[in-house]
Amino acid sequence: MTEILIIGGGYAGFYTAWKLEKRLRPDEAHVTIVDPRPYMTYQPFLPEVVAGSVEPRHVAVSLRKHLHRTRLVAGRVTRLEHATKTATVQPAAGPSFDLHYDIVVVTAGAVTRTFPIPGLLESAIGMKNVEEAVSIRDRLLTAFDRAAVLPRGPERQRLLTVVFVGGGFSGVEGFGEALSLASSLVRRYPELSFDEVAFHLVEAQGRILPEVTDEPGRWVVRHLEERGAHVHLETQLVSAVDGHVVLSSGDEFDSDLIVWTAGNAANPTVAKHTDLPIDARGLLQVRADLRVGTDEAPIPDAWGAGDDAAVPDLASPMPGARTVPNAQHAVRQGKRLAANLVAVVRGEEPREYVHHSLGVVATLGLGHGIFQYKRLVIRGVLAWLMHRGYHVLAVPTWERKIRVLLVWIGAVFGGRDIVSLAATTEPRRAFVAGAGPTVRSADPAEASRTAA
Structure with missing residues (x-):
């Protein structure tokens, strides 16, 4: 049978394998996924994990539970040589080994982009995985417990100071949810007042949320500031040594929690350890039909999708546009890639990937949100409800949808869960x-x- 190797079990990889199982006959192909994690993370829910509105396990979709005919290999691909159709896999334990394939699908995903800022790696944490979101929540809750028994002073202020670096969707949503959690926590701590809580959002550009237009972006800044946050635009993090934050604006303060959400970088395996063609950013060069290569020179038996692939955006009016790295595209690219693979295996022609945006929606904390579709902008509670409604429908499998809904219903009657499991x-x-x-x-x- 045809051996199909999928590198990465995130959005695009999971949906590719999931749909292949539904479309392929058992005797047509054998599918293998290589990923160090045994689950797919539904990343749009990570900000709600930070706030405790969604249980961590509910945003992790088990690969073994939902992929019944796919071989799962727990490991990381360290080298991909398409010339010999060989992938080198490094498992969590034991020596590396080679996997041979007939068709490869590269959906390895992006990694958190970092810069050589003093103290960043020692003091900061990302927000790309479930483990990071849980840690951010636990550290914030623990900081309130510790601050409540300290007298007013530098150490207490350090514990109550939170910094998010990066004003994209991930950073703004995480910041808004963490701010909402902190506002709720203060009511449970008579020893503390909200005036002592300091939340700083740092963004190098002159605006936040680049996916929305200028005026909605400015409204989000005003909205966060009205809730007590400090938004630093056109500002960079200069140093974070020992938690002492130094900004390019000259502001300095100590923080016990620094969250880095300043964008994505190319996956190192794709950028440095493969003979497949990549672009100047280290992303896989992909055609509109999701085959690797260019219109003039496709690479046989190689496909790509998701955040590590530069996929042409045929729905954009701008020539040469590429799809943005978000869940909308990754999920739909995975589905289209699976359909195209089945077509090729059966001797048919693949179709091009085209997706017109459904708009953008973001949570800014419990009861706060923003939605934009073209010129239509909705703010406040309605946008927040739209965010929850869209994502509970989008999270894969009915089992996960039901679990998330039950947690939300429980919160209506029981309120926030403020227990730290640090x-x-x-x-x-x-x-x-x-x-x-x-x-x-x-x-x-x-x-x-x-x-x-």
Whole structure:
């Protein structure tokens, strides 16, 4: 049978495999996915994970539960040589090995873009994965607990200062949801006042949310500032050494939570470790029908989609436009890629990918949102409800839709869950602390006898 290898189990990779299982007969092809994570992350819900409005597991769609005829390989592709149709895989444990294929689908996704800013890697955290969103929430909740027992001063102010760097959709939504959570938390802490809470959004450009037009973008800035936030436009992060934030505007302050959401970078495997053609940004060169290559020179048996692929945007009036890296495109590209693969396997012609935008919608915190479709702009509670409605329909599988809806319904009656589970990052601390110094200092055999 034809061996189809999918590199990456994110939006585009998951939907490609999911639809291939529905369209291909069992005897037509064998599909393999390589990804270090055993799940697909529904990233539009990560800001709501930060706020505790969605449970972390509910934004992670299990590959093994929903892909029944696909071989799943837990590992990372470190090298792709299409000339020999070989992918080198590095698993989490054990030596690397080679996988051979007939057709390759590259949907590895992008990675968080970083810059050589002093202290950034040591002090900041991203917001691209479930683990990061959970950590941001737990750190914010823990900071309030610690600040509540401290007197007013620099350390208390540091704990109550939050910085988001990057004014795109991911940064603004995460910032708005975290701000909403903090506003709610203050009511539970009589020792604290909201005047002590400082939220800073830092953006290098002169505006935020580039996907919306100028006036809605300015409204979002005013809206966040009215809720007590500080929005720094045309400002860059200069240093974050030991949590001391220095901005290009001259502002300086200490922060216990710095979240970096300043865009995406090309996946290193695609940008540096493949013989497939890439563009100047390190993205895979993809035709409108999602085959790798150019209109004049397609690469046989190689396909690409998602954030690591430069896919022509045939719906855009601008010549040479590429689709933006968002969920709308990744999901639909995965579906189109699967249909095209089935067509090619059966000796038919693939179709070009065309998608007209459904508009953009963003959450800015509980009850706050913005939606824009062409000249139509909706703000406030209605836009927030539209955000929730759209994404609960878009998250894959009915099982996940139902789980998310049940959590939202529960929150209507029970309010926000404000329990921090930060201690789960060190689950053995209580066990070791409870053993006492004598047992901890003894040799293993003596410790066993003492415990007995």
